[in-house]
Amino acid sequence: MRRSARNPIERALNLGGAVKILKVVDYFKPFWERGGTVRVPYEIALNLIQRGHVVTVYANGERADSPARVIQNRPVFVDGMTVYYFKTLSKRFTARTNIDLPYFAPFVVRKHLREFDIVHIHTYRRVLAVPVWHYARRFRIPYVVQAHGSLSTYFLKGGQKRLFDQLWGLKILREASKVIALTPEEAGQYRTMGVAADRIEVIPAGVDLGAFEELPPKGTFRSAYGIGGNERMVLYLGRIHRIKGLDLLVSAFAGLCNELKEVRLVIVGGDDGYLRTLEQMVKDLGIGDRVIFTGFLDGEIKLAAYVDADVYVLPSLYECFPTTVMEACAAGTPVIVTDACQMAPQIENRVGLVVPGQAERLQHAMKAILTDGEMRARMARNARAAVEELWSMSRYVDRIESVYRQVLEARDLPR
Incomplete structure (x- = not known):
């Protein structure tokens, strides 16, 4: 009973x-x-x-x-x-x-x-x-x-x-x-x-939209980390773990550096067993001056990173419903995810781009968003609306x- x-x-x-x-x-x-x-x-x-x-x-x-x-x-x-x-x-x-x-x-x-x-x-x-x-x-x-x-x-x-x-x-x-x-x-x-x-x-x-009502002024994060206003900024924010596909992101970014001169990759997050491998990879590819590892960030400076990024990239090997994608959208930042992310259907061509887990395809997607201001602005507008409509x-x-x-x-x- x-x-x-x-x-x-x-x-x-x-x-x-x-x-x-x-x-x-x-x-x-x-x-x-x-x-x-x-x-x-x-x-x-x-x-x-x-x-x-x-x-x-x-x-x-x-x-x-x-x-x-x-x-x-x-x-x-x-x-x-x-x-x-x-x-x-x-x-x-x-x-x-x-x-x-x-x-x-x-x-x-x-x-x-x-x-x-x-x-x-x-x-x-x-x-x-x-x-x-x-x-x-x-x-x-x-x-x-x-x-x-x-x-x-x-x-x-x-x-x-x-x-x-x-x-x-x-x-x-x-x-x-x-x-x-x-x-x-x-x-x-x-x-x-x-x-x-x-x-x-x-x-x-x-995601709690209240935390994104009063965002830090644009340029706050760039000023703190020495990133110029004319440089394009690619952001990853999350745990530094093998499953997050950061080797794919670094490989794609290395290729992007051959096409765009003023571009920086910012990797925000605490080490979860993969940081040394990733740092060595950055060194071997010769892009150490283009990549910033900040460690774990929270609060205002984390929000400032979203605000200053031109695109947020989550290249995971497997992902269900990542909070960071919703946070990036709440800050009005376009996103790129792999097709291993189960949110992909809600993202594709609305708030960002979806790519297979291939460095060349990710490189092309980053270049497309970074060099097309109209696309970037449209996705940024859609991003905030998507949070209000789908993910409040x-x-x-x-x-x-x-x-x-x-x-x-x-x-x-x-x-």
């Missing part, structure tokens, strides 16, 4: 008012260098709080490659929500394997999980999700899973992912009340992994909130 509301008044509160939500994430603020996997759940949580809901977050709490330091294994208050940052059992093991061991989490989960109306798991292939799944089943707390583009086992530690799926991952997915896909392609991946079609909701991600954070959270209510209503129906 399903868990029912404790009384009619509480049921009315849960379905029509404040909902007590637990969010389970990989990392959380201030681990911003982890990219969209931190930024997106944070923005969702913030919006839910603004709508009157009560949000608690469980997150891993330390990384060897991050300067962020947080209070661990006890609750802290962060921007209106309660957050537990869990310490890993062995920092060295986590750094070597990328497997967190939040040893204290099971005790907290067992003690507190019954306090929540619904659980939203944003990181189902992490150890932290396992005790949450276990006790959610035991205490009959409904949960929703959102993989954020991480379902594929073809790239990056595929064997490790498949082992986790066999042990826990497939059960976590298949027993969820609902799963959220960012794209129809991701919905197909869920189905392939055994999730029933009627449990899958396709909800494209969103408010609309995104509306639909997530609707999923919560569907799940809570189904939970309380008699069987």
Whole structure:
């Protein structure tokens, strides 16, 4: 028998008012260098709080490659929500394997999980999700899973992912009340992994337009990094990781340097295991004076980079629904992505260009945007409109909130 509301008044509160939500994430603020996997759940949580809901977050709490330091294994208050940052059992093991061991989490989960109306798991292939799944089943707390583009086992530690799926991952997915896909392609991946079609909701991600209402003055970033006003600026912003296709971008840019003299490539992001390889490649190609590595940036200077860029390029080998593409569009910057990005149909010839994963084709696309002012201006206008029409954070959270209510209503129906 399903868990029912404790009384009619509480049921009315849960379905029509404040909902007590637990969010389970990989990392959380201030681990911003982890990219969209931190930024997106944070923005969702913030919006839910603004709508009157009560949000608690469980997150891993330390990384060897991050300067962020947080209070661990006890609750802290962060921007209106309660957050537990869990310490890993062995920092060295986590750094070597990328497997967190939040040893204290099971005790907290067992003690507190019954306090929540619904659980939203944003990181189902992490150890932290396992005790949450276990006790959610035991205490009959409904949960929703959102993989954020991480379902594929073809790239990056595929064997490790498949082992986790066999042990826990497939059960976590298949027993969820609902799963959220960012794209129809991701919905197909869920189905392939055994999730029933009627449990899958396709909800494209969103970006907070409020952060882009007052942008830094044009020229701010160029002035800070010594880039001339007449130079064309190509921007990449994200983790410096092999899957991001940065070798393709550097190769294409080297070819572009033979065609355009006043052009610079700016690579913004923290190292995720690929920086040395990329720096050596830049050196070997003889374009060191044309390429700037800034490291991780956030806040105003990050916005300034978008504003000053003539084009934003994301050459990933695999990409679902990248936050950085939406951010570039919100800043009015045209984009180029590879056809491995699942957002490609919404981008092509409207806010930017889509190319196959070939250096020559990417080179031609960059040249086309950089040398055609009319095309660049048209795409810049369309970019902001596309965010408002397709990718607003408010609309995104509306639909997530609707999923919560569907799940809570189904939970309380008699069987």
